[in-house]
Amino acid sequence: MPPAVRRFSLALVLGLLVSLPRPIAQGLALPNKPDSVKFAVIGDTGTGDKFQYAVAEQLKLAHDRFPYTFVIMMGDNLYGSERPQDFVKKFELPYKPLLDAKVEFYATLGNHDDPNQRYYKPFNMGGKRYYSFKKGNVRFFVLDTNYLDPEQTAWLEGELKASGSDWKIPYFHQPLYSSGMHGSQVDLRNVLEPLFVKYNVNVVFAGHEHFYERIKPQKGIYYFTQGGGAKLRDGDIADRGLTALGFDTDRSFTIVEIDGKEMYFQTIDRLGKTVDKGTIARQDTNGAPAATAPAAAAPAGPGRSGRGGGNTGPGDQQGVLPGTVR
Numbered sequence: 001m002p003p004a005v006r007r008f009s010l011a012l013v014l015g016l017l018v019s020l021p022r023p024i025a026q027g028l029a030l031p032n033k034p035d036s037v038k039f040a041v042i043g044d045t046g047t048g049d050k051f052q053y054a055v056a057e058q059l060k061l062a063h064d065r066f067p068y069t070f071v072i073m074m075g076d077n078l079y080g081s082e083r084p085q086d087f088v089k090k091f092e093l094p095y096k097p098l099l100d101a102k103v104e105f106y107a108t109l110g111n112h113d114d115p116n117q118r119y120y121k122p123f124n125m126g127g128k129r130y131y132s133f134k135k136g137n138v139r140f141f142v143l144d145t146n147y148l149d150p151e152q153t154a155w156l157e158g159e160l161k162a163s164g165s166d167w168k169i170p171y172f173h174q175p176l177y178s179s180g181m182h183g184s185q186v187d188l189r190n191v192l193e194p195l196f197v198k199y200n201v202n203v204v205f206a207g208h209e210h211f212y213e214r215i216k217p218q219k220g221i222y223y224f225t226q227g228g229g230a231k232l233r234d235g236d237i238a239d240r241g242l243t244a245l246g247f248d249t250d251r252s253f254t255i256v257e258i259d260g261k262e263m264y265f266q267t268i269d270r271l272g273k274t275v276d277k278g279t280i281a282r283q284d285t286n287g288a289p290a291a292t293a294p295a296a297a298a299p300a301g302p303g304r305s306g307r308g309g310g311n312t313g314p315g316d317q318q319g320v321l322p323g324t325v326r
């Protein structure tokens, strides 16, 4: 081989090596821009068992390639006893790599949680059963739906009204829409949904059901259930016509990136497989014209249709079709 050709071949090989993605970077479906708001969503985590630790390991791997700065917790943060050593076993040890990396956690109270968790510093609740916090152009409203009294509702309305944030994201334990054994919490929905619509909420997260479910938009709002952080109710998602995409055969968590008017999400299972991904464009839900193009979200293939009906196939990035990945 002439030297010039050999040099060209070597340069080509080196160039390929440099441009090939590192294995850890493969499969990330989020843009991962430098100044975006990046966070993870986990729910129903506090078992201290091997499944919680396995999901925590995937959370760490996700953080390696997508450096989210905080995690929102959907409740049931500690099952069973809540002695100091339980906080170690069911929270501090599984998430130690993230805590060491200064990732912050913001908890909400589930039905299994002692309200005194609000004083546990790493949960960042500031001693409150319900609270709000802001990250970039996003304000989060963390509710205690175990006891949604009029005082809390009035507080929420005041906070929503006062917020000038582009994105307003409430989260709490019991889902307003669900296809699982607990079902939709209609009493809560009757109180909360009118406020969400009035004050332009686009996205809501909840837990409680031990699976992942993305609900078809309801009154323009995207509802996510992420309660698969440790426990699992295998095959629990029933066809109630609500499911855009469900995943109920393994544990999972969700990573989210908000960049301007776009919210990108990706749900990853206990073994590192992507089970859902998509983009939601911020829009006005309170009767004003939509600010941006309609949201598009696509389930990640391969999956097969569940009781919900047709699923999109692998590589199909268009639209929202009902389906349950099993």
Ligand SMILES: [Fe+2]
Pocket: 076, 110, 111, 112, 173, 207, 208, 209
């Ligand atoms: Fe629960």
